[in-house]
Amino acid sequence: xxxxxxxxxxxxxELIESFIKGNQSAFNFIVRxxxxxxxxVVRKMVLDHDDADDLTQEVFLKLxxxxxxxxxxxxxxxxxxKIAINYSLNHLVKNKKMxxxxxxxxxxxxxxxxxxxxxxxxSKEKTLLLEEAIRxxxxxxxxxxxxxxxxxxxxxxxxxIMNKSVGGMKANYFHAIKKLEKFLKSHxxxxxxxxx
Amino acid sequence: MxxxxxxxxxxxxxxxxxxxNIEDSELIKEIENVINTDNEVKNEFIEISNTMNxxxxxxxxxxxxxxxxxxxVKINERIHENLNPGSILDRLSLLWKILxxxxxxxxxxxLFLSNRNSDNTEFTKTDETKKQISIADNKDDEKKGLSSD
Numbered sequence: 267x268x269x270x271x272x273x274x275x276x277x278x279x280e281l282i283e284s285f286i287k288g289n290q291s292a293f294n295f296i297v298r299x300x301x302x303x304x305x306x307v308v309r310k311m312v313l314d315h316d317d318a319d320d321l322t323q324e325v326f327l328k329l330x331x332x333x334x335x336x337x338x339x340x341x342x343x344x345x346x347x348k349i350a351i352n353y354s355l356n357h358l359v360k361n362k363k364m365x366x367x368x369x370x371x372x373x374x375x376x377x378x379x380x381x382x383x384x385x386x387x388x389s390k391e392k393t394l395l396l397e398e399a400i401r402x403x404x405x406x407x408x409x410x411x412x413x414x415x416x417x418x419x420x421x422x423x424x425x426x427i428m429n430k431s432v433g434g435m436k437a438n439y440f441h442a443i444k445k446l447e448k449f450l451k452s453h454x455x456x457x458x459x460x461x462x
Numbered sequence: 463m464x465x466x467x468x469x470x471x472x473x474x475x476x477x478x479x480x481x482x483n484i485e486d487s488e489l490i491k492e493i494e495n496v497i498n499t500d501n502e503v504k505n506e507f508i509e510i511s512n513t514m515n516x517x518x519x520x521x522x523x524x525x526x527x528x529x530x531x532x533x534x535v536k537i538n539e540r541i542h543e544n545l546n547p548g549s550i551l552d553r554l555s556l557l558w559k560i561l562x563x564x565x566x567x568x569x570x571x572x573l574f575l576s577n578r579n580s581d582n583t584e585f586t587k588t589d590e591t592k593k594q595i596s597i598a599d600n601k602d603d604e605k606k607g608l609s610s611d
Contacts, residue, residue, distance in 0.1 A: 297534045305525075305533065315525055322533065323540040330541050389520075396520035415517065418483070440474040447513040 274298050278342035286334055293333075297326055300343070303417075304350050310412040311354035311405075313397050321357055325350045340426055347417070348427045351409050358405050395453060402449045403442055410435055411442035469503070472496050476507055480514045 272284055274295050281299075284292035304325050309318035328349050336345050403411060409428065413419045414435075421439075425432045472493055478484050479493050496503045 294534065294538065297537050301533050301537065302530055305530070309522065313522070315523070319525075319529075319533070319536075323537050326537045327541055327544055330545075392516075392520040393523055396517070397522065415481070436474055440477055443477045443510055443513055446517070447509055450513060450516055 279338070282333060282336065282342065293330060296329070296333075300346050301326070303343070304346060307347060307350045307412065307417065308354050310400065310416055311351070311408060312357055313401060317357065317361075321350075321353050325353050328353070341423070344419075344423050344426050347413070347419075351413070351427055355405050355409065395450070399446045399449045403445055407438055407442040407445065410438040411446075414439045467492050469496070469500070472503060473506055476503075476510045477514065480507070480511050 272281060272289070272292055272295055276295060278296075278299075281292045281296050285296065301322065305318055305322045308321045308325065309315065312318055312321065325346075329346060332349075336342065400408060400411075406428070410424055413424045413427065414421070419427075421432045421435045424435045428435065430438075467489065475484060475489060475493060479490065484490050484493075497507050498504070
């Protein structure tokens with residue numbers, strides 16, 4: 267395909283090939299094609315918008331530098347997701363203490379909302395409860411849950427991204443759902459959602 | 463129960479069954495069969511359904527569409543910054559940032575040391591003068607002594 271004919275709808279292979287040949291604008295199309303997906307994968311891992319913003323930029327910088335290493339053995343988006351998940355996992359491990367403190371503070375807020383009786387959860391409380399529920403998952407389980415539930419990836423694709431077995435990923439997803447269930451049950455307000 | 467799937471397989475497939483993510487029609491049939499016959503699996507199904515209902519109804523705060531319009535610009539800037547870490551002028555200005563304070567420190571040290579040295583010379587000169595005066599005094603005394611003799 268001629269360089270001028272490239273756009274956001276061009277295939278990944280066309281964009282990669284053109285970029286490797288020196289067409290910088292091809293990488294801009296890759297960015298525009300994947301920026302939302304990468305942002306949300308990272309955001310659902312780290313939960314904080316500013317961290318997600320910074321990490322998304324880092325993911326694309328890494329992609330810019332390493333795109334020549336992509337051998338096409340797997341789909342390009344799994345390659346992109348792999349970078350995004352690895353950066354998010356590293357970030358979570360590095361900032362474990364900070365997240366624990368933040369989580370304690372937000373837990374206090376959720377406890378205080380538990381006291382409000384007979385009121386349906388408003389969307390802000392639901393958002394906070396969801397954040398805390400996701401935060402309660404161990405990092406690896408969080409990654410599997412996000413990739414399966416939000417990104418709708420197959421277990422084969424998740425196993426490829428996580429470098430783990432398919433069976434292990436399926437069990438991980440089930441245990442993540444059970445852990446979320448346990449967390450939500452421990453918050454009184456969640457019962458109101460169930461019955462409403 | 464069909465021997466192809468264990469009870470554990472069925473239970474582990476419940477989240478995908480609830481979110482309609484199973485393509486294997488045989489597995490779907492088997493899950494439905496077990497839900498209707500096994501109370502433990504039925505309870506598990508109800509609890510997982512409740513959890514998934516909550517997950518479907520809640521979402522994280524969205525940053526807004528404008529954010530994504532600016533994101534690609536920020537990404538390109540980050541790439542540019544990392545691949546071209548400053549022009550020659552930028553690098554020169556960085557050099558000056560180091561050189562000027564270093565030069566100032568050297569200059570102050572030099573002035574301080576040279577000042578101290580000149581003070582020492584002054585002392586030495588004064589001592590020398592005092593010595594010369596005392597020698598001259600001694601000579602005068604000697605002369606006076608001789609003349610009195």
